[in-house]
Amino acid sequence: MPGMRRSRDLQPGTAYTVDISPSAWSQLATLTTEDYGIIRGRLDGIAVELTATQPPQPSITPREARGTDTRAFVVEGYAVLYSVDTERGRVTLLEVTRRIQDED
Numbered sequence: 001m002p003g004m005r006r007s008r009d010l011q012p013g014t015a016y017t018v019d020i021s022p023s024a025w026s027q028l029a030t031l032t033t034e035d036y037g038i039i040r041g042r043l044d045g046i047a048v049e050l051t052a053t054q055p056p057q058p059s060i061t062p063r064e065a066r067g068t069d070t071r072a073f074v075v076e077g078y079a080v081l082y083s084v085d086t087e088r089g090r091v092t093l094l095e096v097t098r099r100i101q102d103e104d
Helices: 020-028 033-053
Strands: 019-020 068-077 078-085 092-099
Touching: 019 020, 019 033, 020 092, 033 068, 033 078, 033 092
Parallel strands: 019 092
Antiparallel strands: 068 078, 078 092
């Protein structure tokens, strides 16, 4: 699988990088290459979209006081949890879990 920071793989001019947390790496290792590619593509698309709608805004706020926005999406039967740090221009994959199917 590619390295943790992939800004060079994104569309030119993308201000956000996509990182993968250590715990998410072990979860990604259990996925098929196809499922990993779908999740990676979605995160890369989010980074490109954020560049257009919320460009990184460096702040003088102390590091401890900065917050991140945690978000999620569902794709191919997986729930994907990620965070967005608009001050650092970073999308970080936090967790990938198999989604529990509703029983009707």
